[in-house]
Amino acid sequence: MFVAATIALLITMALTLWRALVGPTQFDRLLAVNSFGTKTVLLIAVYGFLTGRPDFLDIALVYALINFLGTIAVLKFFEQDDLGSGQYQEDDY
Amino acid sequence: MEATVANVLLTFLAVTAVGIIMLRDLLAAVILLGAYSLIAAGAFVVMDAVDVAFTEAAVGSGISTILFLGALSFTRHDQKPRPNHSWMALFLAVAAGGLLIYGTLDMPYYGSATSAAQTNPGLAVRFLEESGSEVGPPNIVTSVLASYRGYDTLGETMVVFAAGIAVLSILGLKRRRPGENAPLDAPGDKTTTLVVNSSADDGSIASPNEMKRYPRQRHRVLQVVTKLVIPFVLMFGLYVQFHGDYGPGGGFQAGVIFASGFILYGLIFGLQKTRAIMPPSALRILMCLGLLLYCGTGLLTMVLGGNLLDYNVLAHDALHGQHWGIFTVELGVGITVTGVMISLFYNFASKRSL
Amino acid sequence: MIDLLILLVSWALMIVGCVFVVSGAVALVRMPDLYTRLHGASLTDTGGTLVIGLALIIQALFVFDNSMAAVKMGLILLFTLFTSPTASHALAKTALLCGQVPLDAKGNPLLDGPEQASLLARSRPADYRHGQDKERIAQQIQALDNRGGDES
Incomplete structure (x- = not known):
């Protein structure tokens, strides 16, 4: 059954990768890569169980945390062309 | 099954690499490099190189994306079209590529029974069998990295340190000229320039490179969720640092993850606030402190009568000494990497918002 | 008996999760514009991760007898539940701000520009x-x- 899940995840990754490669907009690529990250987390977890050694979940955990960072960075770059500005912080509307 | 998964992932890797080369848009290439890193880490896990996968996971999709974006914000977003192809360049590329491929012909196949690691298993077997009684940690990668070849790791830490110093000296000094320091996000400045995304093909976007002035955009959801996530990122960094003896991880990965927490804060709340929490002067101290800790451990072992980085002399018992030595050395690596990574972010992100 | 029941629940969750994940990918490929793709991909991302994660937690607890793996899987679920919808939200908001116009089913823009x-x-x-x-x-x-x- 883990085999079926692995195959399903690999198919999903292939479709997602296709969307990341063809675009058409940057947001489509970013969406696809973000979704791809979630699928990688799942693949690493499921693969750990598939081989009977579910000890490698640390890596999936890193990705669950770091994938967010990359997506936010690209979004901020889209919006402001500058990563360091404090423009996400002020709050009046 | 494992070979199939590995092959599929490697195919993805090749397809993504070709896609990145074909793209003219550098921003899209940076986004795809994130996917490339994800696939690479998956492939490393499937090939049982867990520590490498950990490093790729920590560095690849977070920090390196941010460094690429920082570099892009200094330049243009699209590759300059080159109408005249240079035959010399083509020849050099083909020759170098051919040499590299020729070099791989000598390498053993993946898992080959006649590879050097299988026919001359002295070192590998020794590491596998003796490291438990000689060095201690259950994670043999940590024993090899921090103890057996501690000198090599000292060099790697030195390289990270040198990279931090180089970026500081190139990017950090440029903006010290008077007059350029006018902070763009001073209180009351409510507008910013916004580049309307110009690279869509579906025509729903305004004319290319159109600059507009928009008021600032609020992302309250991002602020709340970031504040929730950052403590866990920092805690996980510490876990990776101090659990590296037992599972995958160690100083390098922990430093990157710990720095990621600060970088996330910097992305959402701005560089000014982050500098208030972690001032650049403190970062410089951290960078040096980590390396000093490593070198100091080495010197201490020499003073106590051993070789450089021979931790056996650190305590009355050899295993205890190894334990202390690996602990200090990994801590030094972690501190240096944290300092360098945050400092890289400061320098690459502060194009106009010092 | 109870073991079999637990296993069945876990496998059922796993299959549901696979259906979620694959349907999300199909949505990502076939939907006509960014916002519909975002809708499909983000919902199935979170839902699929949740369901597959629950299945894996059950497996870790009852089959592999590895409670550490279950705890880590739970943490992964927790973080994904927070970060994945947030990333989708930020992406939609930024896309709208940068001038991506949503399209209706026939491909006509829903906004003026x-x-x-x-x-x-x-x-x-x-x-x-x-x-x-x-x-x-x-x-x-x-x-x-x-x-x-x-x-x-």
């Missing part, structure tokens, strides 16, 4: 819930722009 899209992104949710009054949103933002200019 990129300017109106970014106006929408910068208005309060309550404003475009009540009839998408362009004029009022524009006035509000104009007022905010003016205020910002006065302060500086």
Whole structure:
């Protein structure tokens, strides 16, 4: 059954990768890569169980945390062309 | 099954690499490099190189994306079209590529029974069998990295340190000229320039490179969720640092993850606030402190009568000494990497918002 | 008996998760514009991760007898539940702000142009819930722009 899940995840990754490669907009690529990250987390977890050694979940955990960072960075770059500005912080509307 | 998964992932890797080369848009290439890193880490896990996968996971999709974006914000977003192809360049590329491929012909196949690691298993077997009684940690990668070849790791830490110093000296000094320091996000400045995304093909976007002035955009959801996530990122960094003896991880990965927490804060709340929490002067101290800790451990072992980085002399018992030595050395690596990574972010992100 | 039941539940969850994940990928490929793709991909991302994660937690606890793996899987679920919808939200908001116009089923734009899209992104949710009054949103933002200019 883990085999079926692995195959399903690999198919999903292939479709997602296709969307990341063809675009058409940057947001489509970013969406696809973000979704791809979630699928990688799942693949690493499921693969750990598939081989009977579910000890490698640390890596999936890193990705669950770091994938967010990359997506936010690209979004901020889209919006402001500058990563360091404090423009996400002020709050009046 | 494992070979199939590995092959599929490697195919993805090749397809993504070709896609990145074909793209003219550098921003899209940076986004795809994130996917490339994800696939690479998956492939490393499937090939049982867990520590490498950990490093790729920590560095690849977070920090390196941010460094690429920082570099892009200094330049243009699209590759300059080159109408005249240079035959010399083509020849050099083909020759170098051919040499590299020729070099791989000598390498053993993946898992080959006649590879050097299988026919001359002295070192590998020794590491596998003796490291438990000689060095201690259950994670043999940590024993090899921090103890057996501690000198090599000292060099790697030195390289990270040198990279931090180089970026500081190139990017950090440029903006010290008077007059350029006018902070763009001073209180009351409510507008910013916004580049309307110009690279869509579906025509729903305004004319290319159109600059507009928009008021600032609020992302309250991002602020709340970031504040929730950052403590866990920092805690996980510490876990990776101090659990590296037992599972995958160690100083390098922990430093990157710990720095990621600060970088996330910097992305959402701005560089000014982050500098208030972690001032650049403190970062410089951290960078040096980590390396000093490593070198100091080495010197201490020499003073106590051993070789450089021979931790056996650190305590009355050899295993205890190894334990202390690996602990200090990994801590030094972690501190240096944290300092360098945050400092890289400061320098690459502060194009106009010092 | 109870073991078999637990196993069955875990396998059922796993299959449901696979269906979620694959359908999300199909949506990502086949939907006509960015926002519909985002809708499909983000919902199935979170849902699929949740369901497959629950299945893996059950497996870790009852089959592998590895509670550490279950705890780590639970943490992964927790973080994904927070970060994945947030990333989707931020992506939609930024896309709207940068002038991506949503399309209807026939491919016609639903808004007048990129300017109106970014106006929408910068208005309060309550404003475009009540009839998408362009004029009022524009006035509000104009007022905010003016205020910002006065302060500086």
